[in-house]
Amino acid sequence: MLSPISVRKAQVFVSDFAFSALIFLLLIGVSFYMYDSLVERKEYVAEMQNTLSIAEDISYKLLKHTGIPPNWNLDNLQSVGFADEENVLNFTKLYLFSSLPYEKGKYLLTSQETYEVYINISSANELWSYGIRPPLNTKEIYRVNRIGILNDSVVLITIYLWR
Amino acid sequence: MKGMVFTYDALIALSFFLFFIGSIFFIYNVDYYDDVAIMMGEKRNTYLAQDIIITLNAFKFEMLNESIKKNISQELNISDDLLNSKAISEILLLLWVKNKSYVIDDVFYSLYHFLPDIAQFNISIITSSNNVIISNYSFESDVVHTAYTYLTGYEENQEPLGYVAKAFATKIQKNTTKIYVLSPQGAANVDGWITITKYFYVNSSPDNITNAVFYLSLHKGQNTEDIDYVLINGNDVYSSVVWLWQIDSSTGQGAFGYVDIMPYLQEGWNTLQMRFRNPWFNAHIHPGSRIEITYSDDSFYKGRKDVEEYLYYEDIYSQETSIYGTGAWATMEYSIPLNSNINNVTLHLSLRGIENAGWWWSWDDWTWYNWDVRVYVNGNLIDEIRNPDFNMDLYYDLTPYTVPGTNYVVFYANTYGNRFLGDDYTHVYSDPVNDPYGSTYIYVNYTYNDNPILYGNIDITLNELLGGVAENPKSYDIDFEGKSLLSTYLHIAQIFSYTIGVDVNGNEVFASTFPRGIPSKIFIDPSHFIASGTNTITIEDGCSGCDYLPESSFEYTILIPSHVGYGNVFPSKDDAMRDAVQRLRNVLGRYVDATEIRNETASIGNIPYLYGPLKLAVSVW
Numbered sequence: 001m002l003s004p005i006s007v008r009k010a011q012v013f014v015s016d017f018a019f020s021a022l023i024f025l026l027l028i029g030v031s032f033y034m035y036d037s038l039v040e041r042k043e044y045v046a047e048m049q050n051t052l053s054i055a056e057d058i059s060y061k062l063l064k065h066t067g068i069p070p071n072w073n074l075d076n077l078q079s080v081g082f083a084d085e086e087n088v089l090n091f092t093k094l095y096l097f098s099s100l101p102y103e104k105g106k107y108l109l110t111s112q113e114t115y116e117v118y119i120n121i122s123s124a125n126e127l128w129s130y131g132i133r134p135p136l137n138t139k140e141i142y143r144v145n146r147i148g149i150l151n152d153s154v155v156l157i158t159i160y161l162w163r
Numbered sequence: 164m165k166g167m168v169f170t171y172d173a174l175i176a177l178s179f180f181l182f183f184i185g186s187i188f189f190i191y192n193v194d195y196y197d198d199v200a201i202m203m204g205e206k207r208n209t210y211l212a213q214d215i216i217i218t219l220n221a222f223k224f225e226m227l228n229e230s231i232k233k234n235i236s237q238e239l240n241i242s243d244d245l246l247n248s249k250a251i252s253e254i255l256l257l258l259w260v261k262n263k264s265y266v267i268d269d270v271f272y273s274l275y276h277f278l279p280d281i282a283q284f285n286i287s288i289i290t291s292s293n294n295v296i297i298s299n300y301s302f303e304s305d306v307v308h309t310a311y312t313y314l315t316g317y318e319e320n321q322e323p324l325g326y327v328a329k330a331f332a333t334k335i336q337k338n339t340t341k342i343y344v345l346s347p348q349g350a351a352n353v354d355g356w357i358t359i360t361k362y363f364y365v366n367s368s369p370d371n372i373t374n375a376v377f378y379l380s381l382h383k384g385q386n387t388e389d390i391d392y393v394l395i396n397g398n399d400v401y402s403s404v405v406w407l408w409q410i411d412s413s414t415g416q417g418a419f420g421y422v423d424i425m426p427y428l429q430e431g432w433n434t435l436q437m438r439f440r441n442p443w444f445n446a447h448i449h450p451g452s453r454i455e456i457t458y459s460d461d462s463f464y465k466g467r468k469d470v471e472e473y474l475y476y477e478d479i480y481s482q483e484t485s486i487y488g489t490g491a492w493a494t495m496e497y498s499i500p501l502n503s504n505i506n507n508v509t510l511h512l513s514l515r516g517i518e519n520a521g522w523w524w525s526w527d528d529w530t531w532y533n534w535d536v537r538v539y540v541n542g543n544l545i546d547e548i549r550n551p552d553f554n555m556d557l558y559y560d561l562t563p564y565t566v567p568g569t570n571y572v573v574f575y576a577n578t579y580g581n582r583f584l585g586d587d588y589t590h591v592y593s594d595p596v597n598d599p600y601g602s603t604y605i606y607v608n609y610t611y612n613d614n615p616i617l618y619g620n621i622d623i624t625l626n627e628l629l630g631g632v633a634e635n636p637k638s639y640d641i642d643f644e645g646k647s648l649l650s651t652y653l654h655i656a657q658i659f660s661y662t663i664g665v666d667v668n669g670n671e672v673f674a675s676t677f678p679r680g681i682p683s684k685i686f687i688d689p690s691h692f693i694a695s696g697t698n699t700i701t702i703e704d705g706c707s708g709c710d711y712l713p714e715s716s717f718e719y720t721i722l723i724p725s726h727v728g729y730g731n732v733f734p735s736k737d738d739a740m741r742d743a744v745q746r747l748r749n750v751l752g753r754y755v756d757a758t759e760i761r762n763e764t765a766s767i768g769n770i771p772y773l774y775g776p777l778k779l780a781v782s783v784w
Contacts, residue, residue, distance in 0.1 A: 001654040019173055023180050030184065059210070087217040124276070145207060145281050148215035154218055154274040156281070 017020040048142070051115070051161050058109050058117065058159050061114045063087045063148050074100070089121070091148040094128050105130060110161075118160040123153040134160045166392075174385050211282055212310035212783040215275065219252040219779070220312055222274065227251075231273050252312055252779050253254020256428065259288055261408065282783050289778040309782040323749060326764050327729040328739035332749040334759035335461055337724065338373060340626045341365075342654065342718055343454040344361045344684045348493035348591075349382070349482045352583035357446045360478040362595050363433040367458040368430050375425035378714060379404060380451030380656055383439045384417040389446075391438035395427040401437075408633070408712065410658050414444035417658035419451060419712055428456070432596050437465050440484075445583065447492075450683045451656025455626055461758075464622040464649075464722060469610045470503075476603040479591040489585040490578025494571065499685030500569045500650075506608040508561040510538070513592040513603045516578050517551040520584035527580030535584070539573045540564040561605070569673050569686040572605060620722040622649055623754045627717050633710040636703035639717060646721040648689035653700065655683055656715040661706035667691040668698055723748055725757075736764050 039158060061067075067081030082097070084090045097105060106117050118131035128148060134141045144159040175679060224232065224246040236243050239261055251270065258266050271286065278284055280644055291312075343363040351357035365372075368485070377400070383389050406420035424435075435454065440446045483489040491514075499505055514536065522533045536548040540561050548555075561572070577585035629639045653665060660681045665673040672687050672717040692698045702711055727746045733739040740762045751757055763777040 014169060016173060018486045023176060027180065028185070063214070085221065087214060088221055122277070144210075146210055146277075147218055147228075147275070148652065149218055149222055152221060 002036050017143075050140040052144075054110050054112065054115060055142060057111075057145055057162050058119070058161075059146045059157070061109065062089065062119070062157060063146060066090075067093065077108075083130060083162075087148045089148050089155070091128075091151055094121070094130075094150075098128070098130050102131060113161055116162050120158045120160075121148075121155050122158075123150075123155045127151070127153070127155060131160075134162055171491070177300075181754050188455075191551055196308075198460075208282060208308040208783040209310075211278075211284075212308045212781050213497040215278075215284070215781045215783070216310040216779070218274075219255070219781070220250050221475060222251045223247065224249050224251070225256055225650040227270075228273070231270060235266065235270065238266050240368070252444075254484050255286070255779065256288065284784075287780045287782070289780055298727050308784065309780050311778045311780045313694075317412055325734045326734040326736045326739040327732055328736070328743035328762055328764040329726065329728050330743035330762045331763075332741075332747060332751065332755070332757035332759070333761050335463070335621060335751075336756045336758055337460055337621060337623050337754060338457055339460050339622070339719070340457045340624045342456060342624075342626060342684075343456075344654065345452035345454075345477060346494045346496065346683045347448055347450055347607040347681060348477060348491075349481070349490055350445035350480055350490055350578055350583070351440055352445045352483070352489055352578075353487035354440060354442050354484045355487060355583075356438055356440045356444075356482045356484065358436065358438045358478075358479075358480040358482070359448065360593075361454075361455060362475065362478075362593075363435065365428055365430055365433055365456060365458075367456075367460060369425075369428050372425055373461040374457040374458060375423065375428055375455070376421050376453050377424045378419070378421045378436065378656065379613045380419045380658070381415075381438075381439060381447040382415055382417055382441060382444070382447050382449055382704045384446075385411050389416075389440050390440065391440075393422070393435075393437040395424045395435055396429060396433055398427040399425070400424060405716065407726070408658055410763060415441040415446075417449060419449075419656060419658060419714065420453070421714070424454070445578075449656070449657060450660055450681050451712075451714065452683065453654055456770060457626075463725060464620040468583060469506075471597070471606075471608045472637075473599065474605045474607065475595040475599075476591060476593045478593040478602075481589045483583075483584070483585065483587055486579075488583030489587070489589050489590040490576060490583045491585075491591050492573065492575045492578055493591060493603075494573045494682060494688070495605055496569055496571050496682035496684055497605050498569050498652075499565060499567050499607070499609050500611065501690055503540075503567070503609045503614045503690040504612060505562060505565050506784045507606070507628075508565045508570075508608070510540075510557075510559040510561050510572060511600075511602070511604050512536075512538070512555070512557040512574060513601060514555045514557070515590035515592055516554070516585060516588045517553060517555060518577055518586050519550055520577060523584055525579060525582060532579070535577055537579070541566065541570055555600075559669045568688060569682060571675070571682050599714070618649075621725050621751075621755050622720055622722055624718065624720045625754075626654075628711050628713060629711070629715045629717065633712050635707065636701055636719070637711040638699055638701045640699050641696055641717065642698070642699050643692065643719075643721065645695045646723065649722050650693060650718040651687045651689050651692065651720075652718040653685040653687060653702065654716045655681065655685065655702065655711055656712040657681070657704070657714070659706070661691060661704055661709050661710045664703050664705075666701050668693070721754070723752070723755060725755075739764050 009072040061080055062082050064083055065085060066083055067077065067080030068078060068079040072078070074093040080097065082089050082093045107113065109117055116131055116132060119129060120126060121128040141160055148155055148157055199709060221568045224235070232243060236246065239257055251274065254270065255267055258264060267286070325379060326617060343361065345359070345361055348359065349357060377461055390401055392399045393404065400422045404420045404422040406418055408419040410417045436727070456467040474495060476493055476495060479491045481489045481491045490543050517535055520535050522531055525532050535543060535551045536551050538559060545559060545564060545566055563594070576591065577583065577589050591603050595602050627641070629637060631637070644733050655663065663673070664671060665685055665687065667687060668691070670691060674689050675681055695745040700717065704711070727750055730742050730746055733742060743762055744760055747760060
């Protein structure tokens, strides 16, 4: 039997609803946080892979590519390369290249302006280097080691890349 | 009613929520940063392993410092100038071969001294049996990146330095034999004449022919005039025939002889034509009739994977002279190698002058027949024609009846046994020179399963008479001295024949399927023979008086390489070249004369190794 209209009450707030709303809001919050975090990780991985790709490209130029034209000089250089044959470096080309301004040389090596690069070639002693040394307080420096031959010595080539 | 805080719905929702949160934290705690670093580290190690291998191959002995070079020279007891052009990878292999592995560390570290600061590594040499022979360190990681270089093999205790040479025969002279067979065929009856014409192609100038003999094996009359002529390109050689066997019987004379036809041959198409009769029975050819031509040639072997050939019958013109009728019958064999696929075999019969003989009695089979033409393949009757046309072109697909090995086709036209039912003439038409597709032939097409295209070889066909005496059974021994066999045939010569069985080294390779079904040429697949050692061929006829003549022969084609590879190491180029030429002449043997030889020499520095290969592996982790 219905109550008289005068004594019926409307429902504004119940505990079930409150609890459900709380859970919902928490889920939304966590989801946003997770999304943000995963995007950040994804961007990090992409950047690391991009860095790796650039470093591979630099090492390719050093060890596998003669450059275009093969006997390039600073006047006719189209694409830089330092190899006489696979993994054998041409010191004359390294010497020529090191006379280039850093920004230009960096761009020829990385095709980027946002990265910094430092290359060191050494055996028992340092034989050649190019670029600016990595600052100590830089968070992410990517390093690649390769091995080649320069001036009748087996040399270690270290390439540093950072932003 | 009061509202409830902890309903079952809420509890279920809470548990889902906690599960979801827990999963998120679990996934979140996976360290992507470390995974990326590991991935990059592995890629770096892969590059290092590859770089080490490449630089080991690129760095030369002469680029080492003097003390290291001196150490290596002393240990190997080899002077510097012989080592200078060698790559370090080869030097490491030499040190291992000479049991100087303790020097390898010194050499390697002198070059890659910086390596231990950036990675762990390992060097090993792996033989073709895949066993690790030498290793500096044991593996200490589950993830190892390895790069390899192949070095051609090396025989221990062999002086590694000096010169090696190989030799190629670029021009040759060889004596080879070609045999043109006349299969058993006939038959002019009693006083009728049979004219048999054979066209054969000689692929050689007469100046290069060293021997040419026509062997005749005939069943003819007993008198000299029973042979009208034997013409070679129009030249009558009958009077020059040397008869080796002449056996008279109640059915005429079985005769076997030979005649030298070399003076009459020409390059290209040649014609043999003979006309003879047998007043006692029917004139026909027995097993053993063939032309053998030996000539000098300078060709190399040109193998074919797909083989197509037309085997032409002789033109047989069987003429009735009086009242005894006429007819024609012929046999032809064709062969299919065992390791091949039969594509198509077609028989084309071009018959002229065929009579409708109606019903006739066969004394041989003791029955009545009313056929006029019959065709058999390997003893199977495949067609029987009654009411024939006077001139007929008949085509038969023999593919379903064809077997690997020797196949045998026989047809009878207006004759069978001692019955001759034709009138005036019976003609088996064949003129491959002017009318190849209108002639009587068997077309054979098969494809080898293995690839017989053996470039760089020389093919030589030899034919050896079985010799000895006329006997049944008859055996023949032959040793191929390790030569590769391309094909082998037995040529049977008999005065009289019935059935034949052939075995090689005790295994039956052929047996005739019906009486008088004797092919003149029997194919024996080379796989039945052994390359080195004595092979015994035995032939036996079912009729005790049917001896095999010593003029039966065995034809075989061998393949000889036209080049030799690198041999032993010699201190000088000339010595190496002389050795290569001698080895080539030994391989060519008595069969081939190399009229032009090309040498290639190599110093050990360029092509140092003769056997192998080995793998030099560098592992980095």
